[in-house]
Amino acid sequence: MAVDPNTIDPKKTLADEEVAARLAAELPKWKLVDGWIRRTYRTSSWKGTLMVINTVGHLAEAAWHHPDLTASYAWVEVRLMSHDAKGITERDLQLAKKIEDVVGWQPGIEPESALEGTPRSDLRFAYIKYD
Structure with a gap:
């Protein structure tokens, strides 16, 4: 579902059904x-x-929209909700998309990429488990 940026109300909360449908289609x-x-x-x-954490922090600060984070040795949970709107808004979905694009980026997978990406065969260089 494409969103017209000229009609976005950044504080309008979205119904749970709409959020679920958007997540299924855009952020599975x-x-x-x-x-x-x-x-x-x-x-x-x-x-x-x-x-x-640093990547999410940079994106959140640049967007001026800040998620809650919980972290442990080998995982990070990112939670988004617009506190001022008391629900999920377009801001949450757009920031989630940007986080997903950047954190999930895998150089070396893309066709004709000059970037090789971190070595997958040497665990000393592994840092994220792509799912």
Whole structure:
């Protein structure tokens, strides 16, 4: 479902049904749970966890829309909900998309990429577990 940027009300909350449909179509690894959209990223180590946290932090600060994060040695959970609107808004979905695009980026997988990506055969360099 395409969204016309000229008609977006950034504080308009979306119905749970609409959020669920948008997640299924646009962000299938994200789930609506207890009023938040959530995604857990699995990492290979603390290094990978910190890289995900820093990436999400940069994107959130640039967007001026801040998720809640929970982290452990080998995972990061990202939760988005617009506190000022008391629900899920277009801001949450757009930030989730940007996070998914950047954290999930896999150089070396793309055709004709000059970027090789981190070595997959050497676990010393592994940092995120792509799902």
